[in-house]
Amino acid sequence: MPQYKLYYFNLRGWAEPARQLFKLAHVEFEDVRIENGTPEWEDLKPKTPFGQLPFLSVDGFEIPQSAAILRYLGKKFGFAGKTPEEEAWVDAIVDQFKDFVSPLRQIIMAQRGGNSDEIQRVQKEVFEPARDGFIKILNGILEKSKSGFLVGDGVTWADLVIADIVTTMEKLSVFDVELGENQKLIAHREKVNSIPEIKEHNEKRPDAVV
Amino acid sequence: MPQYKLYYFNLRGWAEPARQLFKLAHVEFEDVRIENGTPEWEDLKPKTPFGQLPFLSVDGFEIPQSAAILRYLGKKFGFAGKTPEEEAWVDAIVDQFKDFVSPLRQIIMAQRGGNSDEIQRVQKEVFEPARDGFIKILNGILEKSKSGFLVGDGVTWADLVIADIVTTMEKLSVFDVELGENQKLIAHREKVNSIPEIKEHNEKRPDAVV
Structure with a gap:
């Protein structure tokens, strides 16, 4: 090794x-x-x-x-998908996430800046439309999933990326864990974070907002 | 097929x-x-x-x-690299390009908006620092390349992405083809666009700025 x-x-x-x-x-x-x-x-x-x-x-x-x-x-x-087509979907989900990184970074920077008008503006104009579009895509994928994972019948690195970003958004107070339309992502994160190796790792890791 | x-x-x-x-x-x-x-x-x-x-x-x-x-x-x-390590570098170069997409999109939108103060502001504050950082990384890769391609000894899809984005930047007037530090990318594009299949395709395709 x-x-x-x-x-x-x-x-x-x-x-x-x-x-x-x-x-x-x-x-x-x-x-x-x-x-x-x-x-x-x-x-x-x-x-x-x-x-x-x-x-x-x-x-x-x-x-x-x-x-x-x-x-x-x-x-x-x-953990990358079992066929070239599954691999492509794993990639596509993470690419879609990468398109979401810029709005995510903007709300993080606005929160760090601490100006509440600016936080409000970035949140409404930039972040929320991007977040809602991204969640809609993920919900569509999870609706069709038979395994509860994003691609195929087992966990892939796309699941790890998405479960982690849900935690980040929750910690940034821009993801409402009670909201009906967020429940598929909450259940998905629970499924990922219940895998024994992930559960043990997450319990031991240093706490961090991002 | x-x-x-x-x-x-x-x-x-x-x-x-x-x-x-x-x-x-x-x-x-x-x-x-x-x-x-x-x-x-x-x-x-x-x-x-x-x-x-x-x-x-x-x-x-x-x-x-x-x-x-x-x-x-x-x-x-x-055309994706010949080893897992080459594949990873092809991916990394395109990921780096994806980090550059948001500043690129911002200058495109500013140019479409047509307000010259705003174009100037986005160009200086957002686009140029990102472009210069990206070009520095690509120059570093090309300096070490023995083949003239970005990864390994043959053309990969990363070469196609980078050669095309140089053309897009040139057409948007935000990439100076005469500038010394841009010559490695110009030579790289020339190498890619001289591949007979690419040359023939590019000559026949519809013209477009982006």
Whole structure:
């Protein structure tokens, strides 16, 4: 087995589903957590493949970009879909999520800015339309699912990404866990987070909003 | 061979590299072009997998999202990288491009809006920093490339995506083809567009800014 090192900030963020994949697959990895704004990060930054985190080192071979890392590990460990068509749907769901990242980032930045008018504006004009469109797509997929997972009959890395983002949105107070139209995603997250390896990992991990 | 139908607007946009992949692989496909804002699109929209274009039909099995479509075809046709590690780098480059889509979309929308102060503001504050960061990453990759392609020793779907986006930026007047630091990308585009199948396709295709 190669030596895996996953480099990321001390957050869930874009690396958490990769950490969960290692646990699911019972594969050892070094969970390297770097504090943002430290000399350690300033020193490491120019040495990373794309000047950013996360990146994965596989016996020293470095792979940047979270979805690329997840797809690579998902394929290695058998959580990427069972056919080329299932793999394509896993990819498509995560691509749809990536289209949602910009509005998500905007509401995070607005909340950090702390100006309540601006938070309100970004939430109504930018974030909520994007979130509602994204949830509608996910609900459509879950409605047709026989397994309760997003693609095929077992858990894939797309399930990990979506379950994690529901938690992030809940922690940011932009996802109402009581709302009727959110119940499919709540049930999906429950299904993912009930997998024993994920449950154990989530209970032990450091708490983080994002 | 399955029957492929690629549904997209009458643009290059997110579907052009998929059209090029079919040509590269000498595989027949139906290039379904739908005019935006027509009753035809309004009628089709709710029947598409994610309410948007492009999507690919493979004997009636539908795959949404441009990168998922490209990766699916790239793997089928042998243009997705030769090892899991090459595949991961192809993915990572396109993920990096996807991070650049939001600033790119913002400058396109500003240009369409036609307010020159706003164009100037978006260009300086949003678009140019993102573009320059993206070009720096691509230059770093091309500097290390022995083949002149982005990954490994042959063309992959990442090359098609990047060559096409250089053309789009040029047509939007936000990529200076004379600038020294852009020459690696110009040479890369030339290399891609000189592949006989791509050359023939590009000469015959309808002209479009994006």
